[in-house]
Amino acid sequence: MTTENPADTFPRQYARTLRYTVGAPRSFAVAPDGSRVVFLRSDAGSGRANLLRTLDTATGEERVAADPAVLLGGGEEHLSPAEKARRERSREGSAGIVGYALDGAAALAAFALSGRLFAADLAAGTARELPAAGPLLDPRPSPDGVHVAYATTAGELRITRTDGTGDRALATPERAGVTWGQAEFIAQEEMDRDRGYWWAPGSDRLLVARADDAPVQRWWIADPANPATVPAEVAYPAAGTPNAEVGLWLIDLDGGRTEVRWDREAFPYLARVHWSAGGAPLLLVQARDQRSQQIRIVDPATGATELLLAEQDEVWLDLFPGVPAWTPDGRLVRISDEGGVRALVVGDRTVTDAGLHLRSVFGITDEAVLFSASAGADDDALPPGWQGLFRAGPDGVSPFAPNGDGAASAVHAGGVTVLATSSAELPGATVRVLRGDELLATIASHAEAPLLTARPVFRFAGERRIPAAVFLPTGYEPERDGRLPVLMDPYGGPHGQRVVQAHNPHLTSQWFADQGFAVVVADGRGTPGRSPAWEKAIALDLAEVTLDDQVAALQALAEEFPLDLDRVAIRGWSYGGYLAALAVLRRPDVFHAAVSGAPVTDWQLYDTHYTERYLGHPAEQPEVYRANSLIEDAPKLERPLMIVHGLADDNVVAAHTLRLSSALLAAGRQHTVLPLSGVTHMTPQEQVAENLLLLQVDFLKQSLAR
Structure with a gap:
């Protein structure tokens, strides 16, 4: 890791480095013969432009295969509206080469820069532009490496030869x-x-x-x-x-x-x-x-x-990622919720049991199916947020790689594995290249070292054993500091697991703790990583179930930690923003202030696939939508509430906040709205991201001091 700028504060560094992802290696692929690893990484912890790189597994030598600065002649990137939208959907905040696709031998990579088509010869380490109609999106080589197909912002699918000839439309x-x-x-x-x-x-x-x-x-x-x-x-x-x-x-x-x-x-x-x-x-x-x-x-x-x-x-x-898929011998691989267990099924055989909760399939070989999993819901031996890698083969299920007590992810091909492991004690992830148990190389990270150290204390809270992490101020002394004001810092909803065995995801929570709070992160029902029943407990009732578990975790943890239950605030973004506003509207007896970022306030304004999965169709169950909306609760507000929203957000549109604010005003309820001009759901702008943290701390301290 690189050293930080001495003029930095944590909020500034956190924003500038895109949460310490800049400079970290990412987007790994392994050649089918195991000869090379392909990946992206920028040159420094504050340089956002990714370069395409390869690693020779025989020698451990890294080489740059494509440098966007060279290919663009030092000019700036120009992204089409379609590419900007695509990056917003994938929450992509970096620059340069943000994605690539390989031919079948992993000898040729295709990628887009500024809406133009480029190809890299990974063996030679050279890259060139191919003539193409643009602006274009998502180029992908054919398995034999002869052609590259790509989509255009005009809606075409086109194809060109990798020798630079024959560009034509396949569908218009x-x-x-x-x-x-x-x-x-x-x-x-x-x-x-x-x-x-x-x-x-x-x-x-x-x-x-x-x-x-x-x-x-x-x-x-x-x-x-x-x-x-x-x-x-x-x-x-x-x-x-x-x-x-x-x-x-x-x-x-x-x-x-x-x-x-x-x-x-x-x-x-x-x-x-x-x-x-x-x-x-x-x-x-x-x-x-x-x-x-x-x-x-x-x-x-x-x-x-x-x-x-x-x-x-x-x-x-x-x-689920990676399925359905075929094994090389023609058996179907899938993940299925069977008998209350999320299990791996290969052919007609269920190969895992309640001891594991399946997350994804990341590799299928002639001998085995490789998958990631969390511990089963009743496992007390592993800490909250643990995730490991496993192999299901003829001899049964066994650990695939050294999982340790943290979180692990991997890609695998040709007998070679790129293994990324993290722990709650050390920043970032360690990325190793292995052949079996043999270490071939370690891929370096240029991410900056954080200015602070997160110190989560993990617990299963209360009777429901809610995964939780507690953060106390650095240097906290019970006799001197006594009971602390509490800040609940959840996401708390579907697809968002916050309690993980990794260091960097907890840095913001630790920073808030260092401002004088006891910070609690709790993954209640509806969050991933426990069991199908845990995730599906929120069906038709997002509001009460997720809020109840935040209250239950808070009260259970107060029996062990120095939590002042007379001074409790809550903050969150997206679903966490919904949950924060919900908390002060419906449980003012527990929560005394809230910062609600980009909240969904009226579920009829959110998208079909997500919303109807949890709440059904609004025409068929309008009462469910009313029960989970914040709008009708506006007259109940009696606690300080700050609502923050990016006006350019096309995911949770600003109408959510404006409608809630209008309802609060109509009810005569005092509140604060912070509109962010030009900001999307990601808030990638450095100054905005930094100042948002500072403004939240000031608001919460003032609110709890009343």
Whole structure:
């Protein structure tokens, strides 16, 4: 790690380094023969431009394969609105090369810079620009390395040869609103599907998604600080409204098309596509209510699909990274909630039990399926937030790599593993390249060393054993400092696990603690990493269940830690912002002040796939939406509340805050609104991110001193 700027404060450093991710290696891939590792990393802890790099596993030598500064001639990047939106969906704040795709041998990498197409010869360590129509998105080489396909901001899917010739369109939209080869908004934001086309293993054709957003309602995101700026048009599928219509086509390299057919009316969500040498293409398609889904096999000759597996759940079905997929010998790999356990299923056999809670599949070899998992819900031997890596093979399930007591992730191919491990004691992650148990190399991080050290104390809190972390001020002495004002610092909702066995995710909580608070982070029901029942306990009741668990964790931890329950504040962003506002509106007996960042205040303003999974369809259950809304609770406010919102946010739009503020004003309830001009849901701007932390501390201290 590099040393910090001596003029820095923690808020400034935290913002400048994008939460200490700048300079850290990321986006790993391993060649099928294990000869090289490919990854991205910037040159320094404050330089956001990533370079494409390789590591020779035989020698451990690193080499730069592509430098964006060289390729762009030292000029600045220019991102199209479509690329900016794509990065917002993926929460991407860095610059330079932010993603790449490889051919089948991992000899050629393709990537976009400033909407232009580039290719890198990874063996030679050279990169060049390829002639292409732009601005473009998501270039991907064919497995044989002869072609590169790419999508354009005009909605085309195009193809060019890697020798720089033959650029042409494979599919062109017939009208505005149609795109070929791009994931629609809801797939990117909620399904973790950020791509819209897939090469055939034989490189002779592609599966290509066609998305038509004509049915989707239009919203307009304005810039009130610059009234001359034309508002941005956003096709936003809010709960209860139409989604984009998504189909799938087989397209030959000569442009011939065959439509892939399934019951799109019953299963409109195209959630997963998998095409490998292990078998015919696989689709996972979901019903709109997400209580039923199908895994279907595609006939590449006719486009007809055959039902392989139908799955149903009375609450909802989750989507998981890496599945469904084929093993090389043609068995289906999937993750399934069976008998209250989230288990790995290979072929017709369930291979894990209640001791593990499956998270993802990260590798499939001839011998084994490699997966990540948390400890089972009843496991007392491992700390909260632990996550490890495992191997399921002919001899059963065993640890895949040294998991330790922290959190681990990996990529694997050709007998080589890139293993990233973290712990709550040390900043960042250690990235090692292994062949079996043999250490081949360690990939260095240039991330800056944080100015402070997080000191989480982990507990399973209360009767529900809620995963929690407690932070006390650095140098705290019980006899001198006594009981401390409390700051609850949750996310507290679906997809957001805050209590993890890693150091850097806890730095902001420790910084707030060092301002004189006892900080509590609690992952109640609805958060991932425990059990299907834990996650699905929030069905039709986001508000009461998630808020009850924050209260339960607070009260249980107060029996052990110096928490002053007469001075309790809460802060959060996104779902955490919703939870913070909810806390002071519905439990003013417990919570005495709140900072609510980018909160969802009216769930009918949030998107279909997320909201309807948890609350159903608003036309069918309007009472559920009313019960989980903050708007009707506005007259109840009696505690200090600051609401913060980026006016350029196209995920949780600023209308959420404006509607709540209007309701509070109509009820005569004093509150503070902090609008952030030009800021999206990510708040990547350095000065904004730094000052937000400082303003929150001032507001909370003043509020608790009343």
